[in-house]
Amino acid sequence: MVSWQSRIHNNILKLSKLRRFNPRVAADKMRAGGDKAMARFSKVPANVKVIPIETGRTKAEWIEPPNAQQHRVILYLHGGGYCIGSPDTHRGLVARLCEQASARGLLVDYRLAPENKFPAAIEDALDAYQWLLGQGIDPKGIVIAGDSAGGGLAIATCMALRDASATQPAAIVAMSPWTDLALTGWSMLTLAKEDPFMTPEMLGLFARHYLQGKSPTQPLASPLYGDFRGLPPMMIHVGANEILRDDATRLTQKAEASGTDISVEVWDGMPHIFQIFNWLPESKGSLARFGSFIKTRTVAVPMRRAAQ
Numbered sequence: 001m002v003s004w005q006s007r008i009h010n011n012i013l014k015l016s017k018l019r020r021f022n023p024r025v026a027a028d029k030m031r032a033g034g035d036k037a038m039a040r041f042s043k044v045p046a047n048v049k050v051i052p053i054e055t056g057r058t059k060a061e062w063i064e065p066p067n068a069q070q071h072r073v074i075l076y077l078h079g080g081g082y083c084i085g086s087p088d089t090h091r092g093l094v095a096r097l098c099e100q101a102s103a104r105g106l107l108v109d110y111r112l113a114p115e116n117k118f119p120a121a122i123e124d125a126l127d128a129y130q131w132l133l134g135q136g137i138d139p140k141g142i143v144i145a146g147d148s149a150g151g152g153l154a155i156a157t158c159m160a161l162r163d164a165s166a167t168q169p170a171a172i173v174a175m176s177p178w179t180d181l182a183l184t185g186w187s188m189l190t191l192a193k194e195d196p197f198m199t200p201e202m203l204g205l206f207a208r209h210y211l212q213g214k215s216p217t218q219p220l221a222s223p224l225y226g227d228f229r230g231l232p233p234m235m236i237h238v239g240a241n242e243i244l245r246d247d248a249t250r251l252t253q254k255a256e257a258s259g260t261d262i263s264v265e266v267w268d269g270m271p272h273i274f275q276i277f278n279w280l281p282e283s284k285g286s287l288a289r290f291g292s293f294i295k296t297r298t299v300a301v302p303m304r305r306a307a308q
Contacts, residue, residue, distance in 0.1 A: 002269030003281045027114050027209060031084040038080075038089035041276050048095045055108070055131035058124045061087045063094045063105035071141040072103040072298045075129055075169070077157075079148025079273060081178070081206030082113045082121055090147075093276045097145070097173075100291025103298075106132065110153075114209040118221050121149075121210075125157040129169070141298045142169040145290075147273045148244070149206070151177025155223040155234070155251075162230050171297035172234040173290050176244050176273045177251070179224040181207040181216040185246030195243045197272040203243070224251050233261035235293045237286050239270030265289070 044050060044063075051062040063076075074097060078090040087107045098105040110124035125144075132142060146154040151174030161168050181203075188200050207216055219226030224247065234255065238248035245266065252264040267274065267282055275283045 005280050007269070027083060031112070035084060035086060035089050038085070038276070041278065042089055042092035044091050044095045045099075048099075050091065055106070055128045058111075058127050058131075059109040060128055061091070061107045061109070063091065063098055063107055065095060065099045065102075067102045068098060068104045069102050070104070071138065072101065072294070073132060073137055073142050074098060074101060074103045074105045074173075074294065075125075075132060075142060075144045076105050076107045077110065077121075077125055077144070077146035077150035077153045078107065079146065079150045079176075079178075080112070081203065082118075082149045082153075082210035083206050084112070085150075090276070092278065093147070096278060097275075097287055097290060100287045101143075101294035102291075103143075103294060113206075114212065117212040118210050118214050118218075121153055122156055122160060122220055125153055126160060129157065129161070133167070139167045140170050143171045143173055143294050143298060144169050145173035145175075146177070147175035147275070149178045151175055151236070152179045152223055152247075155179065155231070156220045156226070158231050159219055159223060159226050168230075168232050170299070171232050171294065173294065174234065174236045174248075175275050175286075176238050176242060177236060177248055178203070178244055179222060179247040179251045181211060181222045183207070183216075185244070185250065187246040188243050191241060191243050191245060194241045195271065196241070198243055200243060224254065228255040228258040228260045231255070231260050233297055234263070235290060236262070236264040237275070237289070238264065238266055239272060239274055240266050240268050241270065242272045244272060263293075 047066050049064040053060055076094045078085040087109050094105040094107050108128045111120040144154040154172050158168055217225045236248050238245050248264055252262050255262040275286050277283055
């Protein structure tokens with residue numbers, strides 16, 4: 001049953017959606033407005049450490065709750081259609097996920113479009129992952145996670161690692177992943193009026209900014225079209241009322257057919273990345289489920305000496 005908090009929240013989102021997502025707004029103004037709106041939900045608990053760093057060429061932040069186990073790291077890739085979003089917008093979500101998983105989080109500030117087109121984001125994600133390995137962190141203790149575009153990016157990053165015969169992380173976690181930049185999911189049409197948060201028009205604008213003429217069906221841009229053999233175990237949560245619902249369910253069907261260990265949960269009445277809204281009971285429940293999955297999939301391994 002959908003909580004009363006979520007029913008009220010969905011109505012508020014519907015009233016404000018058109019103001020927030022205007023395709024005619026220039027990219028820099030769209031980013032500033034989106035970041036300002038999302039940053040309101042990103043308060044970090046006082047006992048969580050936030051440490052800015054650089055992972056090679058990429059800026060990032062360590063997010064460290066007091067219960068973090070040093071061997072367990074969540075490499076987090078924020079959402080925002082590859083065009084908006086930053087550590088400022090997702091710091092709170094990552095902190096709460098890390099608390100549930102007893103993990104440290106590495107929140108990556110990857111390059112955004114349209115200034116930086118595909119494959120800039122995946123290059124930065126790979127750079128951050130290799131940096132973690134260089135710090136002596138065993139891949140068996142690493143989970144790559146993300147929401148929306150960041151969820152699709154997490155899956156694509158593991159595809160790139162597999163294709164390069166590189167060591168992969170222990171698992172993938174994705175919240176409402178955007179996996180099809182061609183926008184072919186049936187839910188794009190059937191749920192366009194139900195979704196209180198996202199519109200097909202805005203996703204189309206994001207895709208154009210990121211791809212800049214490249215094919216939207218390239219697997220490293222749209223992992224739905226990729227090969228799922230040999231990928232780490234995955235857990236995906238998606239809202240039943242969002243236009244990206246079929247991006248998650250179709251990907252799950254393909255992954256299962258390839259023998260990949262994957263679990264998808266469709267949350268009744270939930271909007272896009274509902275986990276970011278910390279006052280919703282469903283948000284707390286979803287993050288608790290992710291936390292248990294991450295703990296189960298990561299093992300306690302000794303830290304290796306960092307590369308000199």
